[in-house]
Amino acid sequence: MSDQNERFISLLGAAALHLWAELPRAIQEKLFDHAVVIGHRGERDEGLREQLAKFLHDRHARTQQAENAERN
Numbered sequence: 001m002s003d004q005n006e007r008f009i010s011l012l013g014a015a016a017l018h019l020w021a022e023l024p025r026a027i028q029e030k031l032f033d034h035a036v037v038i039g040h041r042g043e044r045d046e047g048l049r050e051q052l053a054k055f056l057h058d059r060h061a062r063t064q065q066a067e068n069a070e071r072n
Helices: 003-022 025-042 048-059 061-071
Strands: none
Touching (some): 003 048, 025 048
């Protein structure tokens, strides 16, 4: 993949992360699932889903609130 493509992918990913808390939950789930699938293409780390979830929960209050509501 070219350096320019890698840059664009990185920029789009950063933008999605920046707007994560504003996205509808269905879109968050779809992006999350696709990220896990893409991540598993290059590695077989079964902990990727949990690591990615923790990354998001640690950074976005809305994601933390949704997780807490599911627990109660």
